[in-house]
Amino acid sequence: MLNEHDERDEGDGRCPEPGTGGRREHAVRVTLGTDGPMLIEGPVEVALPDGRVVRSDRFTAAVCLCGLSARYPWxxxxxxxxPPRSQRNAQ
Ligand code: FES
Known part of the structure; x- marks a missing residue:
């Protein structure tokens, strides 16, 4: 069975593309919703506070911003x- 995300500990083994000096040719799009995750064009690596780096090779990765996910950071x-933020703020 395939996992939703290809997660693995990458340590610090990132390699920049040859000849680019590590700089991308295009900007990475990040989309913020009002009450959901942050959507990032993949592949993407997320550095966690404990030092681990997890990777998703999906076309779009959904990073949890609410803190409730059992699969954090996804x-x-x-x-x-x-409840939506608009309802939480009204209380
Ligand atoms: S943003 Fe979806 S579970 Fe947190």
Whole structure:
């Protein structure tokens, strides 16, 4: 069975593309929703506070911003159980 994300500990083994000096040819698009995850064009590596680096090779990776995901840092749609921010702020 395929995992939703290709997660593995990459340590610090990142290699810049040859001849680019590590600089990308294009900007990476990041899309923020109002109450959901941050969507990032993949592949993407996420550096965690504990020093691990996890990677997703999907075309778009969904990074959890709500902190409820059981698959953190990846969104598992747990944010849908929370009331929308507009309702939380009104209380
Ligand atoms: S943003 Fe979706 S589970 Fe946190």
């Amino acid at each position: 969104c598992d749609t747990s944010h849908r159980r929370r």
